[in-house]
Amino acid sequence: MPRIGVFVCQCGNNIESTVETKEVAEEMEKLPGVVYTCSYKFMCSSPGQDMFKKAIEENNLDGVVVSACSPHMHEKTFRKASEKAGINPYKCEIANIREQCSWVHPDKTKAVGTAKSVDLTRMVIERLKKNRPLKTINIPVNKRALVIGGGIAGIQAALDIAEGGREVILVEREPSIGGNMAKLSETFPTMDCSQCILTPKMVEAELHDNIKIYTYSEVEKVDGYIGNFSVRIRRKAKYVDEEKCTGCGACWEKCPFKSDSEFEMGLNKRKVIYTPFPQAVPNVPVIDAPNCPKIQKDKCGLCAKVCGPQCIDFEQEDKILTEEVGAIVVATGYQLMPNERFGEYGYGRIKDVISGMQFERLASASGPTGGKIQRPSDGKEPGSVVFIQCVGSRDEAKGVSYCSKVCCMYTAKHTMLYRHKVHDGQAYVFYMDIRSGGKRYEEFVRRAIEHDDAMYLRGRVSRVYERDGKIIVQGADTLSASQVEIEADMVVLATAIVSRTSAATVAKTLGIAYDKHGFYNEYHPKMKPVETVTAGIFLAGTCMGPMDIPESVMMGSASASKILALFSSDEMAREPITAHVNAMTCNACWDCVTACPYTAIDKEEVKDRKGNTVRWQAQVNPGLCQGCGVCVAACRSKAVDLAGYTDEQVYAAINAF
Numbered sequence: 001m002p003r004i005g006v007f008v009c010q011c012g013n014n015i016e017s018t019v020e021t022k023e024v025a026e027e028m029e030k031l032p033g034v035v036y037t038c039s040y041k042f043m044c045s046s047p048g049q050d051m052f053k054k055a056i057e058e059n060n061l062d063g064v065v066v067s068a069c070s071p072h073m074h075e076k077t078f079r080k081a082s083e084k085a086g087i088n089p090y091k092c093e094i095a096n097i098r099e100q101c102s103w104v105h106p107d108k109t110k111a112v113g114t115a116k117s118v119d120l121t122r123m124v125i126e127r128l129k130k131n132r133p134l135k136t137i138n139i140p141v142n143k144r145a146l147v148i149g150g151g152i153a154g155i156q157a158a159l160d161i162a163e164g165g166r167e168v169i170l171v172e173r174e175p176s177i178g179g180n181m182a183k184l185s186e187t188f189p190t191m192d193c194s195q196c197i198l199t200p201k202m203v204e205a206e207l208h209d210n211i212k213i214y215t216y217s218e219v220e221k222v223d224g225y226i227g228n229f230s231v232r233i234r235r236k237a238k239y240v241d242e243e244k245c246t247g248c249g250a251c252w253e254k255c256p257f258k259s260d261s262e263f264e265m266g267l268n269k270r271k272v273i274y275t276p277f278p279q280a281v282p283n284v285p286v287i288d289a290p291n292c293p294k295i296q297k298d299k300c301g302l303c304a305k306v307c308g309p310q311c312i313d314f315e316q317e318d319k320i321l322t323e324e325v326g327a328i329v330v331a332t333g334y335q336l337m338p339n340e341r342f343g344e345y346g347y348g349r350i351k352d353v354i355s356g357m358q359f360e361r362l363a364s365a366s367g368p369t370g371g372k373i374q375r376p377s378d379g380k381e382p383g384s385v386v387f388i389q390c391v392g393s394r395d396e397a398k399g400v401s402y403c404s405k406v407c408c409m410y411t412a413k414h415t416m417l418y419r420h421k422v423h424d425g426q427a428y429v430f431y432m433d434i435r436s437g438g439k440r441y442e443e444f445v446r447r448a449i450e451h452d453d454a455m456y457l458r459g460r461v462s463r464v465y466e467r468d469g470k471i472i473v474q475g476a477d478t479l480s481a482s483q484v485e486i487e488a489d490m491v492v493l494a495t496a497i498v499s500r501t502s503a504a505t506v507a508k509t510l511g512i513a514y515d516k517h518g519f520y521n522e523y524h525p526k527m528k529p530v531e532t533v534t535a536g537i538f539l540a541g542t543c544m545g546p547m548d549i550p551e552s553v554m555m556g557s558a559s560a561s562k563i564l565a566l567f568s569s570d571e572m573a574r575e576p577i578t579a580h581v582n583a584m585t586c587n588a589c590w591d592c593v594t595a596c597p598y599t600a601i602d603k604e605e606v607k608d609r610k611g612n613t614v615r616w617q618a619q620v621n622p623g624l625c626q627g628c629g630v631c632v633a634a635c636r637s638k639a640v641d642l643a644g645y646t647d648e649q650v651y652a653a654i655n656a657f
């Protein structure tokens with residue numbers, strides 16, 4: 001006969017307000033095999049844990065059920081305590097009587113909540129009786145990490161892991177690391193020059209012995225599981241030998257052909273052989289093949305003639321590499337909603353209607369105007385600029401219901417930068433409301449209004465059009481309940497931050513989840529904010545949603561610390577909740593192979609001694625299996641069982657209802 005203990009938690013008043021926990025405990029005492037029960041205010045508290053362990057030892061229990069909150073919250077806590085008290089941790093089960101009972105049954109008579117808690121606890125007790133002791137799985141760990149994305153979050157993660165003594169491969173799709181931060185002029189609220197604080201980190205990453213940077217490269221395939229990933233990387237042809245190139249610039253100085261600069265957001269041209277910006281890391285140019293007449297039509301070839309070390313190679317092809325790593329950080333960043341979607345604000349029609357990022361380039365000392373604020377149409381200094389916030393953000397019609405989080409702050413910064421460079425200029429800001437929740441952020445916005453005289457108008461802009469060489473901005477000022485019409489020389493749109501167009505493809509390659517906006521989902525928004533549902537893959541920065549630079553840096557460091565903890569031992573323990581195939585009943589239909597979302601099931605050939613194939617069967621890779629149970633449902637032969645959730649356990653629970 002089993003010796004089961006039942007511990008019913010009151011969770012302060014969370015459970016007790018709608019569940020008579022003492023009555024639940026008394027009812028459980030009547031069940032065969034239950035030898036100890038109690039109700040306690042906070043089972044997860046330190047005294048609660050002590051009492052839990054003591055009860056196990058004193059009553060010689062061999063299994064426990066804790067009726068409390070969701071297993072997501074405290075399953076680990078109670079399993080650890082059980083182990084310390086001498087019983088197999090998988091002989092400890094949780095009955096969720098909080099989220100699945102007290103919180104959804106507000107009946108103050110406690111009748112409904114108590115009855116349901118009795119049912120739930122009884123079901124788990126019967127299930128527990130069928131539990132077999134399980135052992136954690138130990139997996140060897142490859143202590144190298146991959147960081148995908150070389151923006152500030154990715155750089156920070158790479159540096160922290162490298163400083164922790166581990167090798168890192170940093171993969172960036174652009175010709176240089178730096179990401180969007182490299183395009184910014186100053187940063188709020190401190191107004192430091194963005195490149196001045198970013199480039200030292202870029203150089204540190206380039207020079208770090210533990211970091212290998214692959215720019216102009218993309219991750220194409222990821223196989224394996226936590227501790228043992230195999231990653232296929234495509235290194236796109238740069239047509240320049242990186243090893244030989246000294247970055248002297250002779251090639252791009254002589255190249256006679258130009259194309260729109262992606263880095264300058266179309267405000268300037270760059271050569272066909274180029275580095276995106278002067279502080280690029282690595283300082284090695286790439287040839288824009290579709291626009292190079294030598295590559296397209298075998299004409300020109302000037303760069304090769306002037307290159308001293310002879311590093312131009314027009315025959316170069318993409319290279320495919322495979323890297324073995326133990327953990328991955330995804331830091332692929334964001335993009336802005338295409339401005340072309342804002343015809344109502346004159347974008348694309350009126351040359352002096354630009355995006356916030358284009359304004360950053362105008363204000364940047366390394367930008368196309370050397371930091372002077374000039375109109376794109378005629379190069380004149382604008383005497384008045386209208387800044388429009390929430391362009392696309394918080395706008396269901398544009399498909400973006402969320403707030404882009406940084407626009408209120410960078411618009412305030414833009415008004416200051418403008419006023420510092422055009423002393424008699426007037427900045428107007430149309431806003432819905434100001435969101436400045438950050439350290440010294442509110443004071444920063446006040447400074448823009450009170451010190452730099454930015455005129456803030458609460459309301460929406462209805463129309464932007466041209467009249468007599470001026471841009472007319474029509475809108476409502478809801479505070480004065482009046483219509484306003486402003487003659488402006490330039491209009492700047494704070495466009496919504498959106499996920500990268502490649503976000504879904506990257507998520508599918510990695511097997512991680514994403515939301516309806518294409519931002520990657522964390523495992524738990526509060527308790528596991530940088531983990532993903534796929535063990536060993538972590539998140540950092542704006543690929544998770546809009547965030548500012550300090551948050552991105554924090555996320556990068558948080559992911560790195562998780563990885564360094566994982567790399568601190570040679571082996572890692574995995575939960576043994578994995579699927580198992582019964583070789584005798586598997587009929588090799590491969591339904592489970594197709595159904596498994598983690599590609600954890602292989603087709604295994606069984607051979608006899610002479611090497612002849614006897615049969616085929618499905619085989620689960622325990623390193624990859626996440627215990628989701630999809631294969632169990634998919635298998636028509638009932639050949640798959642999930643350890644910890646066997647058919648026998650599930651039927652026992654159902655029959656106890």
Ligand code: SF4
Pocket residue numbers: 251254255256257272273287288291292293294295299300301302303304
């Ligand atoms: S070959 Fe292409 S990249 Fe080289 S100089 Fe000519 S146009 Fe420029």
Ligand code: SF4
Pocket residue numbers: 578579595596597598599600601620624625626627628629630631632642
């Ligand atoms: S439980 Fe089955 S479907 Fe789920 S991850 Fe494991 S093998 Fe794949």
